[in-house]
Amino acid sequence: MGEHATVHATMRIALLGVAAGVQFGLSLRQLAGHEYRPTWVAVAAFATLALVTATAAVWVVRGKPLPRTVVALGTVVSLTAASAATAVVPEGGHFGAPDWAVGLVGWHLVLLLLDRVPVLLAALGTHLVVSAGQFALAGAPGRAEVGAAGIVALGTVSMQLAVVVITRMLVRRTGQAMAVAAERDRLTTRVLYAEQWEREQRTVFAGQLGATLPLLADLADGVLDPRDAGTRRRCALAATQLRRLFAENDEVPDPLVHEVTACVDVAERRGVEVSLAVSGAAVAVPAEIRRDLTGPVVAALSAARVRAKVSVLRTDEDVRVAVVADAGAEVVAASTARVEVECGTYGDYLRTEARWRRNS
Amino acid sequence: MAQEQLTAVVIDDHPAVRDGVAQWLAAGTPAIRVVAAGDDVRVAWLGDGAAADVVILDLHLGGPAPATADLRRLVQAGRRVVVYSMRADDAIALRCLESGALSYLTKAEGAEHLRQATIAAAAGRAYTPPALAGALAGDRSERRPALSARETEVLVEWFQSESKEFVAQRLGISLSTVNTHLEHIRIKYAMSGREAPTKAALVARAIQDGLVRLDDL
Structure with a gap:
């Protein structure tokens, strides 16, 4: 035509x-x-x-x-x-x-x-x-x-x-x-897209490794004492972040629960007794939203001392990922553009909840 | 009648579970006596089991198919059933409530929830443990009853924290208000879907307790 x-x-x-x-x-x-x-x-x-x-x-x-x-x-x-x-x-x-x-x-x-x-x-x-x-x-x-x-x-x-x-x-x-000409254009676009994807993957990895690299450097230089509780907490945080990052690109039917499970796994290795409950049928959650939803989980679990309860709830309107734990430290997690994060301490307990309103 | 000790019958295919449940129930206050136990539903229909106040039923007796038909027959006979399952499966939990089970517990949920559920069931009341609260909160079926925003919040918080004290503190309400909300939700569920004697009894009980008024229905 x-x-x-x-x-x-x-x-x-x-x-x-x-x-x-x-x-x-x-x-x-x-x-x-x-x-x-x-x-x-x-x-x-x-x-x-x-x-x-x-x-x-x-x-x-x-x-x-x-x-x-x-x-x-x-x-x-x-x-x-x-x-x-x-x-x-x-x-x-x-x-x-x-x-x-x-x-x-x-x-x-x-x-x-x-x-x-x-x-x-x-x-x-x-x-x-x-x-x-x-x-x-x-x-x-x-x-x-x-x-x-x-x-x-x-x-x-x-x-x-x-x-x-x-x-x-x-x-x-x-x-x-x-x-x-159109075929050549398509090929060029595909090559450009692949290159950009690779660049983005590198930046994402570098961005998320950001907390890990200075920590390793400080440990190596003897600036940080591995026996210090604060250092151990930073290590726990870095380990959980890395584990979650590795889980991010796995091909699984329910990536959100897979990533949350990865965080739980690290906490359990640390000796924290974690119970995980998942309710509501699985829904598709974009990768960047998953990152925002699991961020507070990473923070809360690395602060947990003995016990934690992690829950994933998917309803008609939203996806809510919450942690209630006996906190060893303050946890700060901020809301992002599309995920609301609530953080609070109640007596001996710490609670974080990340909530994504699916229709917003 | 009120002075008599509560009794239960346990149906589970693992002897260790049967003994453990009997031990848990006997150790609490008030103590609940397990009068019969076995790996077949027949123990709930014959002998001492036939007269027990509460039936604690494992939904997966030896096979992969859940024993929903057995549950339905027990409920139709007016028996108060607590389903005690290996699996945390929302769909199955909701189906059990629909059939008229008074509670649905997963085996991960521990002694205290089982005791609470059994005591509530003996009085014809429902009990909603955290996993079941999650299943109700995540219910996306067409015929689910409409819950108020507060009721939904209570369900979600209870599912997330497993502590009613925590829920009360978070939402700034009393412990008994938390319980009232949970019972309200269960009555809404009892009034939806298929009819069952235990569900009708649950609603009647709620009216008697002053939880709902006739004109609310």
């Missing part, structure tokens, strides 16, 4: 030039140089054909396809004008120099009907039959005159048909070229 439109639009601009050029460059001279009776019919026919070209130009110069009504009207008007002009040709002038309309109107028809080939062929055929009829009615032509007329008719029509054939070939070639 696209390539058709482009080729047709370009060809029409050329045809517009041809129609105007033939009419004003060749036909005008004939109109002025011969005597037509009545003269006004020939002049009116000439003006009408010029008007058809001008009307078509309104769409053609903007590269727009011609509306159906313009095409239908233009075809009928052109054919009528041409036969009117032929009707007033002086005797013996049929298919000759005075009969300027016989060759000219073919260009108008090609201009109007370039993308409607069957209709174009029918219109050109009608034109030839009518012209031949007028030629025959104008007085019994001799064999030589018929032959000359045939050569003129064949010459003009074959040039016009050649334009149609060239257009069709161009359409096909352009189609192939555009398909190749």
